[in-house]
Amino acid sequence: MNLQRISAIVVKEWREIVRDRLFFALAFVVPATLTLLFGFGLSLDVENVPLAVVDYDRSALSREYAHRFSDSRYFDFKGQLSDLREADALLMRGQVRAVVVIPEHFEQRLLSGRPAEVQTLVDGTFPFRSLTSKGYITAINASFSAGVLATAIAQTRGVSVEDAAAALQPVPVEVRYLYNQSVKSVWSIAPKLLMAIMMISPPFLTALGIVREKESGSIFNIYSSTVTRGEFLVGKLAPYVGISFLNVLILWVLACFVFGAPFKGNALFFALTALLYVICTTGIGLLVSVAVRTQVAAMLGTAILTIVPAVLYSGILIPISSLSSVATVIAHLLPGMYFANITVGSFLKDVDLGELWPDVLALALYATVLFAAGYRLFHKRTAT
Amino acid sequence: MSAALRRPGLGIWLRRLAAMTRKELLLLLRDPVLLFVIFYGFTFDVYNAASGVTLQLKSAAVAVFDLDRSAASRELASRLQPPQFVPLPPLERGGEGQKLLDRGQALMVLSVPPGFSRDLAAGRTAPVQLQIDATNTALATLGYADATQIITQFGLEQALRRQGISEAAAAELPQVENRVRVWFNPNQEDAWFMGISEMLNVVTAFAILLTAALMVREKERGTIEQLLVSPLSALQITAPKVIAMVIMIHIGISASLLLVLEPLFDVPIRGSLLLFALVTTLYIVTLSGLGLLIATLTRNLAQAAMLGILVLAPMMFLSGVWTPPEAMPPAVRMLVHISPLYYYSDAGYAILLKGAGLDVIWPSVLGIAGLGVLIVASGLSRFRRQFG
Numbered sequence: 001m002n003l004q005r006i007s008a009i010v011v012k013e014w015r016e017i018v019r020d021r022l023f024f025a026l027a028f029v030v031p032a033t034l035t036l037l038f039g040f041g042l043s044l045d046v047e048n049v050p051l052a053v054v055d056y057d058r059s060a061l062s063r064e065y066a067h068r069f070s071d072s073r074y075f076d077f078k079g080q081l082s083d084l085r086e087a088d089a090l091l092m093r094g095q096v097r098a099v100v101v102i103p104e105h106f107e108q109r110l111l112s113g114r115p116a117e118v119q120t121l122v123d124g125t126f127p128f129r130s131l132t133s134k135g136y137i138t139a140i141n142a143s144f145s146a147g148v149l150a151t152a153i154a155q156t157r158g159v160s161v162e163d164a165a166a167a168l169q170p171v172p173v174e175v176r177y178l179y180n181q182s183v184k185s186v187w188s189i190a191p192k193l194l195m196a197i198m199m200i201s202p203p204f205l206t207a208l209g210i211v212r213e214k215e216s217g218s219i220f221n222i223y224s225s226t227v228t229r230g231e232f233l234v235g236k237l238a239p240y241v242g243i244s245f246l247n248v249l250i251l252w253v254l255a256c257f258v259f260g261a262p263f264k265g266n267a268l269f270f271a272l273t274a275l276l277y278v279i280c281t282t283g284i285g286l287l288v289s290v291a292v293r294t295q296v297a298a299m300l301g302t303a304i305l306t307i308v309p310a311v312l313y314s315g316i317l318i319p320i321s322s323l324s325s326v327a328t329v330i331a332h333l334l335p336g337m338y339f340a341n342i343t344v345g346s347f348l349k350d351v352d353l354g355e356l357w358p359d360v361l362a363l364a365l366y367a368t369v370l371f372a373a374g375y376r377l378f379h380k381r382t383a384t
Numbered sequence: 385m386s387a388a389l390r391r392p393g394l395g396i397w398l399r400r401l402a403a404m405t406r407k408e409l410l411l412l413l414r415d416p417v418l419l420f421v422i423f424y425g426f427t428f429d430v431y432n433a434a435s436g437v438t439l440q441l442k443s444a445a446v447a448v449f450d451l452d453r454s455a456a457s458r459e460l461a462s463r464l465q466p467p468q469f470v471p472l473p474p475l476e477r478g479g480e481g482q483k484l485l486d487r488g489q490a491l492m493v494l495s496v497p498p499g500f501s502r503d504l505a506a507g508r509t510a511p512v513q514l515q516i517d518a519t520n521t522a523l524a525t526l527g528y529a530d531a532t533q534i535i536t537q538f539g540l541e542q543a544l545r546r547q548g549i550s551e552a553a554a555a556e557l558p559q560v561e562n563r564v565r566v567w568f569n570p571n572q573e574d575a576w577f578m579g580i581s582e583m584l585n586v587v588t589a590f591a592i593l594l595t596a597a598l599m600v601r602e603k604e605r606g607t608i609e610q611l612l613v614s615p616l617s618a619l620q621i622t623a624p625k626v627i628a629m630v631i632m633i634h635i636g637i638s639a640s641l642l643l644v645l646e647p648l649f650d651v652p653i654r655g656s657l658l659l660f661a662l663v664t665t666l667y668i669v670t671l672s673g674l675g676l677l678i679a680t681l682t683r684n685l686a687q688a689a690m691l692g693i694l695v696l697a698p699m700m701f702l703s704g705v706w707t708p709p710e711a712m713p714p715a716v717r718m719l720v721h722i723s724p725l726y727y728y729s730d731a732g733y734a735i736l737l738k739g740a741g742l743d744v745i746w747p748s749v750l751g752i753a754g755l756g757v758l759i760v761a762s763g764l765s766r767f768r769r770q771f772g
Contacts, residue, residue, distance in 0.1 A: 020686070030690055037701055093740075094730060094733075113556075116558070119564075125733050125737055128574075130566055132525065141561075151558075169536065170508075172512075174512070175513075176514070292418075294417070296415070297417040300590065312436060327436025
């Protein structure tokens with residue numbers, strides 16, 4: 001390893017990046033834009049679910065039941081429908097996502113002290129949304145049902161409705177949300193967003209940068225020079241690691257000051273692990289660039305290889321515990337999951353090396369393996 | 385010069401188009417790594433997305449810190465069961481729960497205070513505490529909903545028992561039962577949703593990035609000059625790339641649907657595949673206009689790739705697949721209508737999962753077509769101005 005040769009390559013690469021002004025600008029604009037977009041827009045809160053009601057009973061009680069849904073902020077009441085056929089058509093067109101169907105004799109059954117049944121049709125196209133809607137529906141129904149039951153018991157036992165209702169709810173649940181007291185989703189998303197975007201952007205930059213030389217043929221200058229493969233790889237990748245690390249800092253600033261995510265952990269620990277992570281993801285780009293010959297393939301290959309795992313397998317939308325066994329294995333094979341633990345720990349929990357050393361170790365191992373593989377596979381002589 | 389030379393007949397026009405299309409297909413076929421990437425995207429990638437993920441609350445770890453140690457508290461604890469919950473061994477000391485939550489080993493800790501069963505038996509309220517790790521909001525919300533439902537039901541049963549009302553008698557009391565029926569995806573299989581959404585995303589990514597790449601490559605290598613001096617119009621240069629891509633993507637979609645989604649995940653294909661193919665073609669043509677626009681704005685592939693991502697990500701985001709449009713801020717909700725993927729995914733799910741026909745999805749088709757005319761026209765006109 002000759003430092004002078006390495007620095008010469010670093011300077012050459014840096015000039016090449018900076019002179020392509022659009023590319024240089026996009027290297028910073030893309031991660032920041034994605035963070036702002038997803039941070040402001042991505043929300044898993046299921047609210048304003050469009051809902052309609054088919055009321056076959058048309059009684060005071062059935063109207064009260066329907067009101068419980070239309071008054072809820074979780075549902076956006078789209079009006080009364082005349083019959084099931086209309087409900088069918090609206091669900092099919094996606095104009096409503098849930099329809100509550102109240103049958104005839106609803107009031108009559110309840111007032112005569114018998115149980116009544118209501119049906120809700122939910123559009124299951126988006127499973128997470130339909131599951132959450134189901135939870136709201138069950139909760140609203142339970143509260144209405146408890147009210148009816150309390151009224152009935154109050155009448156038969158001769159106590160007040162309030163007492164009867166209290167007696168029916170003997171086990172109230174006191175909930176405390178830890179780490180994110182108000183359950184703001186942007187808080188929980190911002191740190192993981194940093195991880196996901198830094199999983200996508202560095203491999204792109206790196207793969208394109210290396211394959212560009214391969215495709216344009218300028219790499220033959222390297223092949224015929226005294227530069228060793230190690231020196232070439234270090235010199236070539238250093239500017240991309242630098243750009244990516246700068247991006248981490250920018251995204252960190254966005255997370256803290258634009259999204260107001262608290263940073264409770266150790267800044268130095270976070271910076272060092274972030275550098276390690278960026279080296280890992282740059283290494284992914286290196287591996288892709290070794291495997292492909294054209295920039296088109298490099299671009300699409302990195303897109304397919306990084307975007308899906310970054311979004312799906314790293315715990316940003318879906319918790320690791322909800323992954324299937326195959327996906328859990330894949331998740332463990334990628335660096336994103338380990339760094340997600342570190343960002344979440346550093347931002348929201350104030351834990352550092354004492355708690356997170358397994359993740360740091362995994363990242364270090366990952367970086368070593370990637371660069372060893374890249375070094376082994378990168379040859380100064382083409383196969384053909 | 386005769387008029388016939390300046391205005392070649394339709395036959396020659398078509399033959400030129402065919403020759404150029406053949407050239408584009410040959411170029412694609414001669415890059416085996418690229419072909420593998422396309423194949424991987426439509427099969428393995430879709431498989432991964434469909435098999436890997438479930439947004440349902442599944443095996444969330446729950447620890448119980450029981451200070452009461454009574455029959456009632458044990459019964460309450462025993463109700464937090466699979467599939468939603470996985471009970472952890474009971475906690476001995478108070479700090480243990482905090483540690484489990486810190487390490488992310490438990491989603492929830494339920495604490496039952498001393499005197500729980502005594503209060504319950506005496507008819508007093510006996511509150512319990514639930515600590516939830518809210519770092520993952522979605523999971524915390526689902527976990528909270530499920531746990532409170534279970535605990536409330538437990539409370540109701542205890543109360544009725546105390547009042548001397550048997551279970552059989554309780555069933556005859558005036559209560560409302562809400563039977564929730566889920567349509568189109570009755571078991572709420574995440575694989576159906578995730579698989580299809582991934583397939584639509586892959587189509588989107590390839591349609592934009594591949595067109596942009598095929599165009600920019602000609603610019604970067606200088607081969608565009610050769611095309612410009614040939615008797616080809618702008619449309620004859622660009623359309624063959626789109627046609628080649630439409631062919632590749634249709635092969636990819638067929639592999640996705642018939643080799644992965646239908647046989648491996650039992651995704652029902654309820655609607656007409658022909659209709660889906662037609663809508664897809666319209667969609668790809670629309671997106672290729674975007675690719676063309678990107679190609680006119682950039683000088684090399686690296687720029688085109690970054691700009692492509694900058695266009696692609698917001699489009700996927702605004703499609704409403706990840707975030708329901710209803711939950712978006714009103715200003716963003718308006719923007720949804722300029723994402724072609726919004727209309728395409730609407731139409732795609734409707735055709736594949738709901739079995740909808742053109743009578744239902746025509747507004748979406750109109751949306752794609754409207755955007756398409758706008759985008760392709762501006763892409764072509766920029767291309768003409770740049771190389772005219």
